[in-house]
Ligand SMILES: *[C@@H]1O[C@H](CO)[C@@H](O)[C@H](O)[C@H]1NC(C)=O
Ligand SMILES: *[C@@H]1O[C@H](CO)[C@@H](O)[C@H](O)[C@H]1NC(C)=O
């Protein structure tokens with residue numbers, strides 16, 4: 001029982017953390033590889049990058065923009081992203097690079113979404129300072145759409161299975177997840193950078209009856225929520241264990257009672273057999289005859305209170 005308690009309290013934590021960590025590690029790696037696409041960097045031109053062979057299936061691109069131009073004009077179509085005017089970044093930089101990611105068949109691996117399946121690949125849009133195009137491990141800038149939201153027009157969205165409803169899903173850089181409605185069949189909107197896709201609740205029953213909100217916690221409540229779920233898991237395991245114990249002892253008791261009853265029945269049967277009435281012959285017929293009278297008849301008048 002203790003073993004199970006330990007397993008259940010450890011597993012979800014570790015897996016959530018490692019996928020989060022590897023997703024951020026991937027962002028850093030893809031920033032590096034996307035920047036390598038700038039051989040003759042031109043502002044406002046999309047450069048497709050190439051990924052290391054161990055990540056085949058992921059597509060990346062990079063585009064450099066002047067901050068003022070981004071704010072005044074936006075960018076009509078950066079791959080699937082339609083960037084409106086009014087997008088600001090903080091801290092302020094003179095030029096920035098928007099790195100595009102299409103995680104293709106790696107989406108599920110880096111952005112697991114328990115209970116859901118993706119109808120489109122996870123796309124990423126991340127902003128970095130363009131000050132040094134050979135820099136690695138750059139921190140992201142915080143970009144915000146102050147007017148209209150950034151629109152994402154997904155290509156080749158798989159149709160949602162009958163009876164299910166496709167949802168836009170967005171992950172911010174902390175890993176918190178939001179769901180919203182799909183617009184015009186294949187469009188999602190966002191006011192900030194992050195990773196985006198269209199997903200649908202899987203019809204197959206999820207093997208683990210975990211709470212239906214796989215939402216990783218917001219940064220502030222992170223630790224609290226985590227330890228909260230841990231506590232719940234431990235409480236659940238303990239209560240489950242106790243219930244199991246109760247059931248077991250009930251079964252043992254019942255088996256004991258059952259055996260006792262069986263014994264009693266057997267004894268009774270044996271007694272019945274032993275007490276077979278003696279037969280006496282009356283003429284030709286046989287009739288049962290008691291060997292002795294069990295209750296002596298008393299005459300009422302003899303009864304003296
Ligand atoms: C893929 O290869 C690159 C460069 O060879 C390496 O830095 C990176 O850690 C590898 N990534 C994965 C996920 O294996
Ligand atoms: C994605 O597909 C490529 C080939 O197109 C393959 O090399 C790679 O291993 C696949 N990735 C995953 C996570 O299955």
Ligand SMILES: *[C@@H]1O[C@H](CO)[C@@H](O)[C@H](O)[C@H]1NC(C)=O
Nearest residue numbers: 131132133134135136137138
């Ligand atoms: C740009 O970044 C690279 C790698 O971090 C560093 O070696 C180089 O000195 C930086 N260049 C400038 C001009 O800061």
Ligand SMILES: *[C@@H]1O[C@H](CO)[C@@H](O)[C@H](O)[C@H]1NC(C)=O
Nearest residue numbers: 170171172176177178190194
């Ligand atoms: C999710 O929604 C909350 C509240 O509406 C918002 O503060 C947060 O930025 C959203 N996150 C993403 C990734 O869209």
